Amino acid sequence: VINNAWGPVMLPYDIHGTRTSAVYPVTNTFYVSPEQHSRILRSCMSKPKPDTPEDQLPITYRLICRKSNCMNHENMCDWPDESIHVFEVLINSTSVKLHRKRSYYDRDNYEHYEGNDSSVEVSNLIVAGVNKVGIKQCSCDGCYKKLNDHVLSIEVQLRETRDVILYWARSQLISEAVGKALVRQLTNVQTYSGDDELIVTSNLTIDLRCPYTFTRIKEPARGLNCRHLSCFELCNFVDA
Ligand SMILES: [Zn+2]
Ligand SMILES: [Zn+2]
Incomplete structure (x- = not known):
């Protein structure tokens, strides 16, 4: 709308x-x-x-x-x-x-x-x-x-249309540097628990398969403000 x-x-x-x-x-x-x-x-x-x-x-x-x-x-x-x-x-x-x-x-x-x-x-x-x-x-x-x-x-x-959406997504390709910065920002999860203890996440497993089809991702995509670590396959998302 x-x-x-x-x-x-x-x-x-x-x-x-x-x-x-x-x-x-x-x-x-x-x-x-x-x-x-x-x-x-x-x-x-x-x-x-x-x-x-x-x-x-x-x-x-x-x-x-x-x-x-x-x-x-x-x-x-x-x-x-x-x-x-x-x-x-x-x-x-x-x-x-x-x-x-x-x-x-x-x-x-x-x-x-x-x-x-x-x-x-x-x-x-x-x-x-x-x-x-x-x-x-x-x-x-x-x-x-x-x-x-x-x-x-x-x-x-x-x-x-599908082609227009794919074009929009593909024209917002992020560079390797921006991608790395994003990973650093997303993996640096620090939260304070109730009793002032700092919790740092250090061990992370990231799935390289698309969450929609469980096949290996060829064209990884993500939501603009998404906080998830894993990506999804662009076409699978657009067609879903
Ligand atoms: Zn009436
Ligand atoms: Zn997400």
């Missing part, structure tokens, strides 16, 4: 303090520049060259809803309860079909769920210029409570 095209907004949206069970769409707008719009991923697009700058890579738009305490879970989606009388999101007057977990009842009439709520890709509804978001919501007491605490937004996602 690179930024929000619209929102985040807290539900229930724009109630103006008046709670009625009347359902009216509340509309809001956001702007998409022609340049931005031309980057929307289309099936006819040729694959981006590996060295394409980040601000020219294809993008997609998605509608997502989160509980306010789950804002930092990038892909966790939580639509307002299905039992709400009316909850509908319209983008440029087209109603968005929400991807919801499915509820079903077993023989003993216990409710179960299948799947998860998930965000909806709405790229095909986005136009260059001014876009309209409409929200239809029931604001009776019960629905108000169920909508409450949900945060709705339209997010822009960068669509990097």
